Amino acid sequence: MTSELRYLPEEASHDAAIEDINAEAFGPARFVRAAARIREQGPHDPALSFVCVDGDEVIASVRMTPVFAGMAEGHMLGPLAVKPSYKNRGIGRHLVKIAVQAARDAGSEVVILVGDPPYYGPLGFLPIVPPTLQLPGPVDYRRVLAAPLVEGVEAKLIGMMRFRG
Secondary structure (H helix, E strand, C coil): CCCCEEEEECCHHHHHHHHHHHHHHHCHHHHHCHHHHHHCCCCCCHHHCEEEEECCEEEEEEEEEEEEECCEEEEEEEEEEECHHHCCCCHHHHHHHHHHHHHHHCCCCEEEEECCHHHHHHHCCEECCCCCEECCCCCCHHHEEEEECCCCHHHHCCEEEEECC
């Protein structure tokens, strides 16, 4: 059977499949992380969140949550998850590119995430140096990365990151 991958805006009907993918990828520990503390403050933005489907099956997703990243108006990317049988095909990277472009188009100043620098670095994400942006809850600040979308936004990444409703 030929794969027919399509990238689509997230819809409410995708919620159960997205939850299953995230549970498989991250397990129950995902709820205690600093990023989860921010997501608990308010909903993600479905207009900037995307899925990849193979036929009718959701096989990957990325969500974007509106945040104040210190003094910058931005978005937090994540979770990003791909079903194991579809990994290493560039699906996650493509979802990140789509989501970052959508945030840029929506006027976001920066996209922040907590993730692996070797994976996200080639996609335009850099460590925040010095680590002046604070997140609620436990976090490895070497994994807090930013993709600046406007000139000079790095100077605004000072203070607590929180939901922007």
